[in-house]
Amino acid sequence: MSTTFNTLEEKFLGQLPLVYFSEQQFAEALGKMSANATDPMLKSGLQKHLEETKQHATNLETVFFKLGRKPETEKCPICLGLVASGETAMKSAGTDALRDASIVGSSVLVEHYEMAAYKGLVAQAEALGMTEIAGILKGNLQQEEQTAQRLENAAPMMMQKAA
Numbered sequence: 001m002s003t004t005f006n007t008l009e010e011k012f013l014g015q016l017p018l019v020y021f022s023e024q025q026f027a028e029a030l031g032k033m034s035a036n037a038t039d040p041m042l043k044s045g046l047q048k049h050l051e052e053t054k055q056h057a058t059n060l061e062t063v064f065f066k067l068g069r070k071p072e073t074e075k076c077p078i079c080l081g082l083v084a085s086g087e088t089a090m091k092s093a094g095t096d097a098l099r100d101a102s103i104v105g106s107s108v109l110v111e112h113y114e115m116a117a118y119k120g121l122v123a124q125a126e127a128l129g130m131t132e133i134a135g136i137l138k139g140n141l142q143q144e145e146q147t148a149q150r151l152e153n154a155a156p157m158m159m160q161k162a163a
């Protein structure tokens with residue numbers, strides 16, 4: 001991509017399609033991970049976040065509409081890299097416990113990426129005086145933070161089982 005942004009608003013608008021794309025990819029990845037997870041708590045946690053992730057995409061559609069734009073996606077290389085490495089980790093796990101541990105690890109990476117992305121978007125929306133849009137993006141951010149926290153709380157037990 002070689003677009004030149006001359007204002008913060010242009011930069012902000014340029015980032016939305018990348019995050020919208022990412023939410024759709026992560027929804028698909030969460031579906032695969034919950035299907036491959038063995039631990040019931042992990043499985044249900046991933047399913048819960050799958051539903052939240054679908055809502056994140058819908059919330060982003062609302063943001064597009066409020067800005068008078070049609071929702072559009074753009075391939076996000078970071079997201080694709082995270083999804084690909086998560087799949088590789090999942091496939092190379094030779095036991096159920098190792099697969100669960102890999103899923104937790106990959107999910108933590110994804111959630112932290114999303115947190116960083118939304119923190120950036122919220123900061124930009126606030127700087128642009130887009131209070132309502134900042135609020136919608138903060139809603140997504142909070143669910144990424146809660147999910148990251150739940151996964152991190154579960155991680156030691158998952159690692160122990162895999163050890």
Ligand SMILES: [Fe+2]
Nearest residue numbers: 023053056114
């Ligand atoms: Fe999300």
Ligand SMILES: [Fe+2]
Nearest residue numbers: 111114144147
């Ligand atoms: Fe997420």
